[in-house]
Amino acid sequence: MTAGRILVVEDDATLGQSLQQRLVLEGYTVRWARSAAEADSALKGVAPDIILSDIRLPDGDGETIMRRHFERFGLVPVIFMTAYGDIDQAVRLVRDGAVDYVSKPFDLDELVETLHSISRRKSSSAQIGAAFAGSQAMRKIGATLLRAAEIDLPVLILGETGTGKEVAARYVHEAGPRKKLPFIPVNCGALPAELADSLLFGHERGSFTGATGVHRGFFEEADGGTLFLDEIGDLSPVLQVKLLRVLETREFRRLGGSETRKFAARLVCATNRDLGAMVAEGQFREDLWFRINVIACKLPPLRERQEELPSLLESFASAAAARLGHGRIVVDEAAYEAAKRHRWPGNIRELINRVDRAVALGDGKALFEADLFPEGLVQMPTDLGGSAGANATLSDVRNAAERAHIKAALARADGSAKEAAESLGVSRTTLWEKMRRLNIGPDDT
Known part of the structure; x- marks a missing residue:
């Protein structure tokens, strides 16, 4: 292959x-x-x-x-x-x-x-449909998304980072009548403030310094297809107002332009944040929340989908082996058991990364526990008391849990403090301070 x-x-x-x-x-x-x-x-x-x-x-x-x-x-x-x-x-x-x-x-x-x-x-x-066939919970979600694909209403996909929200959005797109039209994914959290208007709505020549030509924004690129706004909870208050206006009027203008253009795409949004709580705290517009929260679907984290782990491990390992030109690869039973004990804070994304690394650095014939968890298996929190000692204080247990979680994040990021800090939701300065306090060195990752 x-x-x-x-x-x-x-x-x-x-x-x-x-x-x-x-x-x-x-x-x-x-x-x-x-x-x-x-x-x-x-x-x-x-x-x-x-x-x-x-x-x-x-x-x-x-x-x-x-x-x-x-x-x-x-x-x-x-x-x-x-x-x-x-x-x-x-x-x-x-x-x-x-x-x-x-x-x-x-x-x-x-x-x-x-x-x-x-x-x-x-x-x-190619495996999008299969992603919703591995367990009863995922089959139920797949059925909901399939029905949503036939109804031209906004879809809101919720779930932790790495659970496959973009896969779900593509499933809605490809299962519906717009599948041959563009699918435009946009990471709202990565929109530079100074370029956000241009990227979303486009601009006309001369509309700002450096605008040497006409540029079509994401709203225009989506045409009659699907616009996927990932991490919608990170959208700035100003852009929330502008998005609401587009959804209400189905119209927009390019930056520096006078011509009103139609927004004909289907909208799918996703977030790992609690929008209801953000609305209550005044961080997200309630009227925009009502607009996008028409058909909502929450993806369960991987730790709640243990029955799928064996088939997912086999599927990802086979795909990785094929890309690397290996033959058939088998997953050792101990690797299955270790995967069931791991909490998978990075969800499907973490599983794919771990399997890719394991296959690339392994012998090409089998995937073992040590390949999947070279840093050592991080136990469930309920087992941390034992690892910290039977007579450990609450502070000891908390430090043991925090140390293990940081080490796992660093391992997933191949030692990159920047990527680890982002996955943990803290600044690099905070991460370095915690590593110093918990005595985590480069050799521990």
């Missing part, structure tokens, strides 16, 4: 051969087209998973190739390469369906990582 099929469209013999050789080594099945005509012929056969194309070709252009393929088979990830790039062209290509744009000369390692990321997302999308 390969990492996927890639069509490389490049007339430069040196670059084309280099890309083909590297991508084959990375596990991809590569078809190299040296012209627009060859690319068109290749696309009449087995459809690729990804298209990597030059913009300018001897007998045509990459944009035309992309549009023709979209007309025949629907959207497929496209990355354009060009030596004639500018920001306006990049925006237009992404607007028309491309997922990325690189200017020659580019960093091949970074491009390969982007391709791997796309392949992982496609693999996850």
Whole structure:
């Protein structure tokens, strides 16, 4: 099994051969087209998973190739390469369906990582339906989402970080009548304050310093598809007002523009925060909450889905082994038992990361407990009293629990204090102070 099929469209013999050789080594099945005509012929056969194309070709252009393929088979990830790039062209290509744009000369390692990321997302999308079939609780949620997909009303997906809220949002999109239209994910917590208006609503040329061209925002890119606002609880008060206005009028304007545009997309929101409590504390607008909280669905954390762990471990381990070119891999019984005892604070995301690391660094034939938990298994909180000593004080037990949880977070983040602090919801300064107080050193991770 390969990492996927890639069509490389490049007339430069040196670059084309280099890309083909590297991508084959990375596990991809590569078809190299040296012209627009060859690319068109290749696309009449087995459809690729990804298209990597030059913009300018001897007998045509990459944009035309992309549009023709979209007309025949629907959207497929496209990355354009060009030596004639500018920001306006990049925006237009992404607007028309491309997922990325690189200017020659580019960093091949970074491009390969982007391709791997796309392949992982496609693999996850192929398993979206299966994600809601592993237990009675998930089957019930899947049925709710399936019904929601048929009803054109806002959906609110709740759940802890890593429980698969974006997977649920994509399921709603792909199970409904808008599945062939764009799915635009937006992380509200990552919107830079100074660029938020432009990113969401777009801007006109000259609307601010540096606005050299027209830019379509996320609301416009979503077109008639689905706009997924992840971490909606992190949306600033100002943007909450603007979002409410769009939902009430189904209209918006680009920054610096005078033309009113229609918002025709379906809205799906997600958060790991308690919006009801935020409303009571005045941190989230009640009228906006009522607007988005029409069909609500809460995803259970992984620790409450123990019956799914064996099948999830097998599935993720097999997928990781296939990507790395390994053969069949088995999961040791002790690894299953250890997974059941772990609390999985990072949920599905943590499970995938642990399995990927275990398969990559293991022997390629079996996945053992030590591969899955190289830092040692962190026991459930009910067992921490024993680990701290039978006569331990409450303070001792609390410190033992905090120390174990921080060590686990650092292990999940491969020792990165920044990522660990983010997963724990504290600043890096606070994390360093706790590590000093609890005597956690670099060797402990």
